[in-house]
Amino acid sequence: MSDRIFGIVGVLLAIAFALSALVIEESFLSDAVGPKAFPLIIAAILGISSAVIALKPDAAPHWPSLGRLAEIAAAVVVLVLYAEFLPIAGFVIATAVAASYLGWRLGSAPLSAVIAGIGTAGGIYVIFHLVLGLSLARGPLGF
Numbered sequence: 496m497s498d499r500i501f502g503i504v505g506v507l508l509a510i511a512f513a514l515s516a517l518v519i520e521e522s523f524l525s526d527a528v529g530p531k532a533f534p535l536i537i538a539a540i541l542g543i544s545s546a547v548i549a550l551k552p553d554a555a556p557h558w559p560s561l562g563r564l565a566e567i568a569a570a571v572v573v574l575v576l577y578a579e580f581l582p583i584a585g586f587v588i589a590t591a592v593a594a595s596y597l598g599w600r601l602g603s604a605p606l607s608a609v610i611a612g613i614g615t616a617g618g619i620y621v622i623f624h625l626v627l628g629l630s631l632a633r634g635p636l637g638f
Contacts, residue, residue: 585634
């Protein structure tokens with residue numbers, strides 16, 4: 496029963512995501528694909544996978560322990576805080592902190608997680624901002 500509920504919630508979320516994507520205004524200078532394509536692809540993948548989960552539920556689903564559910568909730572809180580602090584701290588700092596925490600919770604040693612988080616933030620910044628010229632949130636240090 497829980498798989499069906501999860502699948503139905505996922506389908507509803509996919510529909511809401513697709514409807515949100517459809518109201519994106521396109522500029523007359525947009526490329527051939529347009530800004531709606533990527534969100535619609537994500538919505539389609541979410542909708543199809545959620546429908547499969549709802550239509551073919553696991554006969555005996557295994558729920559994680561309470562401690563594991565708390566870790567999942569903490570990861571969700573970190574991602575929400577990441578979105579909130581992104582404009583304040585900037586892309587590099589917010590991404591480094593979030594990636595470090597998530598890497599640590601996924602099993603890396605604390606120092607390794609911090610190094611990987613900084614490397615991830617720096618690498619994404621170099622590729623998206625310096626190479627591709629995309630605008631990322633500037634932090635108090637100017638990057």
